[in-house]
Amino acid sequence: MxxxxxxxxxxxxxxxxxxxxxxxxxxxxxxxxxxxxxxxxxxxxxxxxxxxxxxxxxxxxxxxxxxxxxxxxxxxxxxxxxxxxxxxxxxxxxxxxxxxxxxxxxxxxxxxxxxxxxxxxxxxxxxxxxxxxxxxxxxxxxxxxxxxxxxxxxxxxxxxxxxxxxxxxxxxxxxxxxxxxxxxxxxxxxxxxxxxxxxxxxxxxxxxxxxxxxxxxxxxxxxxxxxxxxxxxxxxxxxxxxxxxxHLSRWNQRRADIATKYTQGLQDLGLELPQATYPSCVAHLYVLRCPWRDHLRACLREQGIGTDIHYPQPDHQQVTITPHPFAQVSLPVTERVCGEVLTLPCFPELADTEVDQVISAVRAVSHG
Ligand SMILES: Cc1ncc(COP(=O)(O)O)c(C=O)c1O
Incomplete structure (x- = not known):
């Protein structure tokens, strides 16, 4: 865990x-x-x-x-x-x-x-x-x-x-x-x-x-x-x-507060952060983009911080889809972002101290 x-x-x-x-x-x-x-x-x-x-x-x-x-x-x-x-x-x-x-x-x-x-x-x-x-x-x-x-x-x-x-x-x-x-x-x-x-x-x-x-x-x-x-x-x-x-609106507001805290804490690191406006955006996931995503993910894992990737494989490149003629399509933005996205913990019950810990860990890797 x-x-x-x-x-x-x-x-x-x-x-x-x-x-x-x-x-x-x-x-x-x-x-x-x-x-x-x-x-x-x-x-x-x-x-x-x-x-x-x-x-x-x-x-x-x-x-x-x-x-x-x-x-x-x-x-x-x-x-x-x-x-x-x-x-x-x-x-x-x-x-x-x-x-x-x-x-x-x-x-x-x-x-x-x-x-x-x-x-x-x-x-x-x-x-x-x-x-x-x-x-x-x-x-x-x-x-x-x-x-x-x-x-x-x-x-x-x-x-x-x-x-x-x-x-x-x-x-x-x-x-x-x-x-x-x-x-x-x-x-x-x-x-x-x-x-x-x-x-x-x-x-x-x-x-x-x-x-x-x-x-x-x-x-x-x-x-x-x-x-x-x-x-x-x-x-x-x-x-x-x-x-x-x-309770949904209250939970959405808490998600928005966590996302705002991440965005403030990770501003100056050269990462691409969500440009969303809260609370119109309900921060279901906090997804940043980073060309060295896999390294960042591995370092966070070593410190006990869970992350995920939403989503690693574009639909047209899934093995069950590639044989279809409709999969023969070029989607440059889609293909790039699937290699860069990284999801940080963002759920209403996450404590502020945990958010701070995640921010510190990302900052430490980014400066290291
Ligand atoms: C964007 C999106 N669409 C559709 C679904 C499918 O929902 P379900 O898992 O309930 O079938 C999900 C989630 O799993 C989703 O994230």
């Missing part, structure tokens, strides 16, 4: 133990375990949090992306524009619906989709865009929406790393046609297992996703919609997420 871990979920959940136990007993006694009243209430509360009309709970964030694309009813072999530096999740969803990824390069500062590159690479075959808000930072939504609208194609937001992030006062998930969330345990809002949700303000899309998450049922046992899946959020996870949701 690292002295300072990259994340520590025990610390997050310890204060909730009693509340969780009571809630679990309540759900057990109630006798309804999948898509019941807890899910329904969580959906309402989460929709309100995201300033969207509807939220639909699903089994995980990757399913949320897949069901979003299914709800958009893409023709076979349609291209879906996405980035290649966000852990393969959107690529998995695109391939699962029989579509083809069209990789777009990044803005070198935010490491999110570059609107200019989107405009240049879109084709007549492109039928949707998935924009990933990475590390807690929202992508350049006004410009991206403008490009998508000028081509008349829908835009899906991947908000798995951006619960509560805002741009111009509008939350992540409320900009596009659909917003997709993961509640994987390490997320800013995390379940004690898998979970996910879609948000939208379009009633027809909400209706489509509700049907698709449960076999394509229009009514019980009547399959009216093709492409249905079993991807449901269960009552226990929804109940535990409901207990956490009121």
């Amino acid at each position: 690292a002295l300072i871990p990259i994340n520590d979920l025990q610390r997050r959940h310890a204060p909730f133990r009693e509340q969780y136990e009571q809630k679990i007993q309540q759900v057990v006694r109630q006798g309804w375990y999948v898509l019941g009243p807890e899910v329904e209430q969580f959906e309402q509360e989460f929709a309100t949090y995201c300033q969207a009309e509807f939220a639909v709970g699903v089994a995980n964030g990757t399913d949320a992306l897949e069901l979003a694309l299914r709800a958009l009813d893409l023709p076979p072999q349609a291209q879906v524009a996405t980035v290649a530096n966000a852990g393969m999740y959107s690529t998995h969803a695109i391939l699962a619906v029989g579509a083809v990824p069209l990789y777009i390069d990044l803005d070198p500062v935010t490491m999110t989709m570059d609107p200019q590159d989107l405009q240049e690479r879109l084709t007549e075959r492109t039928r949707a865009v998935i924009v990933t808000h990475l590390y807690g930072q929202m992508a350049a939504m006004p410009s991206l929406i403008q490009v998508a609208a000028s081509w008349g194609i829908p835009l899906v937001e991947d908000c798995a790393q951006a619960h509560g992030a805002q741009l111009e006062g509008k939350p992540a998930g409320s900009w596009g046609d659909l917003g997709c969330f993961s509640f994987y345990p390490t997320k800013n809002l995390g379940a004690l297992g898998d979970g996910g949700a879609l948000v939208t303000s379009k009633a027809t899309l909400a209706q489509a996703v509700r049907s698709l998450r449960q076999y394509g049922w229009e009514q019980k046992y009547l399959v009216g919609r093709p492409g249905g899946r079993n991807s449901r959020l269960d009552e226990l996870q929804a109940a535990l997420l409901r207990l956490q949701l009121p």
